[in-house]
Amino acid sequence: MAAVGTLSRFVRLSSFVGKSRRLIFNRIQRRGIASCIDPSLGLTDEQKEFQKVAFDFAANEMAPHMAEWDEKEIFPVECMRKAAQLGFGGIYTQPEVGGSGLSRLDTSVIFEALSTGCVSTTAYISIHNMCNWMIDTFGNTEQRERYCPDLCTMDKLASYCLTEPGAGSDAASLLTTAQLKGDHYVLNGSKAFISGGGDTDVYVVMCRTGGKGAKGISCVVVEKGTPGLGFGKKEKKVGWNSQPTRAVIFEDCAVPVTNRLGAEGQGFSIAMKGLNGGRINIASCSLGAAHACVQLARDHLCVRKQFGEPLSSNQFLQFKLAEMATKLVASRLLVREAAHALQENRPDAVALCSMAKLFATDECFTICNQALQMHGGYGYLKDYAVQQFVRDIRVHQILEGTNEVMRLIIARDLLMDS
Template identity: 85%
Template sequence: MAAVGPLARVARLSSSICRSRTLDLSRCPQRRGVASCVDPAHGLTEEQKEFQKVAFDFAANEMAPHMAEWDQKEIFPVETMRRAAQLGFGGIYVQPDVGGSGLSRLDTSVIFEALSTGCVSTTAYISIHNMCAWMIDTFGNKEQREKFCPDLCSMAKFASYCLTEPGSGSDAASLLTSAQQKGDHYILNGSKAFISGGGDTDVYVVMCRTGGKGPKGISCLVVEKGTPGLSFGKKEKKVGWNSQPTRAVIFEDCAVPVSNLLGEEGQGFSIAMKGLNGGRINIASCSLGAAHACVQLAKDHLLVRKQFGETLSNNQFLQFKLAEMATKLVASRLLVREAATALQENQPCAVSLCSMAKLFVTDECFNICNQALQMHGGYGYLKDYAVQQFVRDIRVHQILEGTNEVMRMIISRNLLTES
């Protein structure tokens, strides 16, 4: 893809989409009747508002109408994601010379929040794919960037992040998957667990042990689907995140060219953690989108549902609950955007702020969605109502990209070791 300014590309492609489809925003809560106090466009530049609108419109037209079907039938919506990639959403913070949009971390957060109002599960996978593409773009050499990034940015190919193992989750530095160099190949043996996209994706960014124990013995290899010795476990049955497959990724004497080593030997753990700093902002942003949609759904329900002769919107207890939900949504959004800016500027506090954002926002946004379900009463528990899917899809955000317990460890360690 030729290097094109992100706003120009988004505006041009958005225009073509709008000409070919009739916008029907009444079907979803994304942009209809948003109160100014919770408006996600508040504080953004005109350019950011432009691609935020594109992302909201894409969510409303291309994702929201299919969200329930993708969930119930466990469909991985490849073509929809490729249409998102045409808008520049396949490599949002990848450099333009290899097909990326070259946007900032804050811009990325704005886009993922908007897309998640249409389908959290699909957007969360797109965020993982973006993280993998960024890792190759940032730590790969010229040949690796030119080989992998253009296809990832266009989503002609899809990527998966492979860190977690059956015996190493929070203690990622204890991973056991080994890579022994023999001639011009590394021979991989081991397995990865809970891999988003596993089996359906084309490129696997794998953390493996090339040296001794601990983080300094870990390296990062890019493994392509079809490599002999690469196989996959059964598709996992999950509570949510059903529009993306999850499988174990298995290596049995899997020969990977030495030329697929990202960075240097021993740099893999650092690469993995730097990827996760951005991943934590991304997943928090996906939680924001779910919470934003649920605040809108709850508001709409309170205005139309009647009990005891009047609408629920006249009940002061529910009014106060809605006010608390809106306040927590805005506070969460501000924290995510602060963390995104800190990471973009490589501020000393960036790692802690990313951890704070992931901890606070995934907890609070889950609570917002859960409260919205409660406000719907029995209707909220029916799969005909979107609120229950938002609850199911964001529950896992408190676990992945580093559990929220690990986020507490990172934050407290930073506080206690500062001079």
């Protein structure tokens, strides 16, 4: 029933009007989506409605501003709050605290569609959703009611704080400490590469309350404005420029014990469970970029002429386009299978989430990069959207666990019983 209620809200709020100046949607809307790469294939009628709303929002509210947000490094808070009115601020958060209560597959479908309008902004929304879900899932009633409703509307924004300057892939070695003093934890240390850092309101922080290793890590929620909470300089990045990235610094930052999610020592498990979904989310964002780039490449081949013939008549380029489309569909199928596995809490879920993240982010970057190559010199101009898709999804092979770490997780799963 929750999904049906959310569906009617999606449909009711989906009448957006706007003129897209972005080349991608002008072309896509004229030519349509080739049936062999149609992302709606296999979806239920309800999922197709969610997807349509997300595509419309991407075309009308995101794509016209994508280049400007990138160039001027604008964090489009008001646009994201419009997205939250459609249920995109808490897609898989429970309805009783303001969420949409949708499945992991529904979530993947939505993020893929939104990313066709702006990968960077959608990727931040996906991180925000992950934080919201972590509080909803591991928080107590008071914590859920305190934080989740404002996160679902995106009146408040969230950041995920795991990575440190000396603890990236080896997250269990993190050094940020949380010393218990009375009814507060006193945090000291720093987090690196935090999406939204400094501009967001709620920080879901992994910190060390016990001894070495994963069992000594706990999870606490730190609110912006807490004394001792500070931020580094805004990082200059290759892509993902519509979301700020800063270090988050704790200097004798006192946080109430009541802000801890779960029990002491449960933090690493909470972090990893959040990342399983985060890996599907970020892979879905890569799918959206690749889907847009396949269509951009197809349309460019049809209109660009060389040696008196359209590029679409060149068999080498036809083969390349076919390979791109095949990689896109294969990536999408794997991501959606991983989403099913995570939703059902299957024993293969962790490995499949890792496979999906590894395969989709690698292959989708290859697709986008090939689309840029097909555009020739035009692809390197910022007037063309393809270069921004390339820049924005390159980091997906690094974050939410590097693709090297994904290989380790998959190999360990294969060798576990050997």
